Amino acid sequence: MSIWEKLTSIPREVIMGLVFIAILIPALNPLGLPLMVGSMSQAWYDTVDDMPAGSILLFDIGYGSGGYPSLGPGNIAAFHQMFEKDLRIVIMATALEGSMMYPLIMAGVKPESNYGAVYGEDYVFLGYIAGGQTAMAGVLGDLHALASTDYQGTSLSSLPLAAEVSGADDYDLVVYLTTSGDTAEGWVYQAYSQYNRPLIGGMLSMMTTSMKPYYDSGQLLGLMDGIKGAADMEFLTNHPGDAIVSSDILSFTQALVLILILIGNVAFWMQKGGGK
């Protein structure tokens, strides 16, 4: 077997092992590389930053355990910014596991101890609402016709923030984080097209390309793309967390992928060129 044939047929277990090592090394010894903030994340940050204190936001936790490693850190950073600016947040979940993400996110933000936020006055969680776009349209259309309690069963009329909002016109900004393409598009259709609300959205990086047309046409005012966007948010809000830590891991793993791609292509072409 020539060297080129060997290089095109490295065993799968060897590759997997190299990937595992490439993840472990930077996790144990962080490099602390500088971050370059993307324009779409900057736009997200600026949109929230421009909101006057007291503005009401509708926030959808549209992801679950699969998206938590990428979007969770971004969610925490986003909430830090919102609570710092005294924005009031009506939180809902269109994802089945969204209501399970909520306590994890709040454990990272600690709004009461960090910002003196009061549940019911500064933020409210409606819980998971089934139906995807139907839920979105329901909350934006007439919240109190749909729901009468929050996620713990407390009457919405007894929660000042929830009592204050009834429909889309009461929200100054709609925000979502999701791993679902249907949810990402659904919010554009409902919040922007139907109810004409300003909208920013966050999603996995691999969804960014298909959602970019909405950002270009102004339907999305900001876009948090996956782990990179989350790292940008942590940097911009000055709340470093797991996303910034992951930057070092991404350096090693993606560099390894590039080396493997290079080896594969060079070996392929050398084989093809008869360099046996």
Place this chain on the structure above:
Amino acid sequence: MDYRRDIPLAITFLVGIVAVLDYYTTLESVTNTFTVIKNWGVVLQAFALGLGAVNLFRVHGKRLSERTREDWMFSGWLLLMMVLFVVVGLGTGKYDTSTQYNWIYQALYLPLGATMYSSLAFYMAYGSYKVLRARNFEAALLFITAVLVIIGNTPIFPATFPGLFHLREWIFGPIVSGAYRGIRIGVGIGAVVLGIKTLVGLETGYLGRR
């Protein structure tokens, strides 16, 4: 009239038309009717969540009772896990807000959910090595942008040469925007056409077998 097909088709049309009219008119009667439809839709979607579980019970219950398959014990474990979550969730009366339910969620569901999707990372690396080849001109096009974007996404490279990050941002500008906007328009037209065909009864696949 075939009540098994025609009435469902009529329901689809009427419900869909109310939703569309709500967008294009400001009639209070339409808005109120659509509010009711939306609220009903949420409840029906909630009922639909159980369909998957029923199917799992049928399939794995059969495997467990027959015990002919090699992995029949796994089927039993699957059903046990399902029952565990239901018992803990409903038993406390607090559903997903109970401490016990959050405990088992974070012990069982969260790590598995997070790992199942992410372990594809290993396959991405292997697949990139094996398959991402610039074999011809068109493959080279995909190869070029893939490599440039990976370089731009790898923090160590832009930290050394900032231009690589700007190149990545540029690729996401005119190139991705142009092509994906064309795709988005095409998909949008297709979705609207399919939607209209379904509403007027020309597409009946959702009704299942005759």
Place this chain on the structure above:
Amino acid sequence: MVSMDPQIWIAALLTLAATSYAFRDNKAFKFAEFTFIGVAAGHQIVMGIKNIRDYGWSHLMQGEMIYIVVFLLGIMLYARYHKEYYWLYRYPIAFLVGNGIGISIRAGIHSDFTLQIAQTATPLIASTAMGSINNIITFVGVITALSHFIFTYEGMHKDALGWGPKIGRWMILLALGASFGNTVMTRFGMYQGRVIFLLREWLQIIA
């Protein structure tokens, strides 16, 4: 100092079991896979019942007796498993499909069609040379990518006209390459979270 929390241990062992598939299919992965399917289905049932209580039963208790119809429709969904009366499930499905289509197409025309065309129909010449080049590339990308999907006119992919779809395919391939690059980052971005959990919460060897 390794964690003594049983929750962390269960989570860590399941993470390792699920990761083991990367090396080869094995019983540990199968165990993790079946656990995942079971807990996911259980969670669906719990959330489904909670939603029925909060958004259906609550209305019924408030005196909106029309919600009895909703409950009947919901139960009819499960008729699909019946040999003879399977057709009953078509009624609630028709409602859901009509609702879903109505809700999405009304705004889809605006978002996916009107606004996208409006954005494309902006002036090609910008204040800077690079801006103009970008606008031209975007415009060419949109038109050619769209022309690539025209199959109703045979001559579209032939001779001189065929250049449009050809360039469109090239633009799409360039964009798909970018999408692939982002997908690599997505997957590694997901898995790093698990590694951080194993090292920080379980083995406690990083801060």
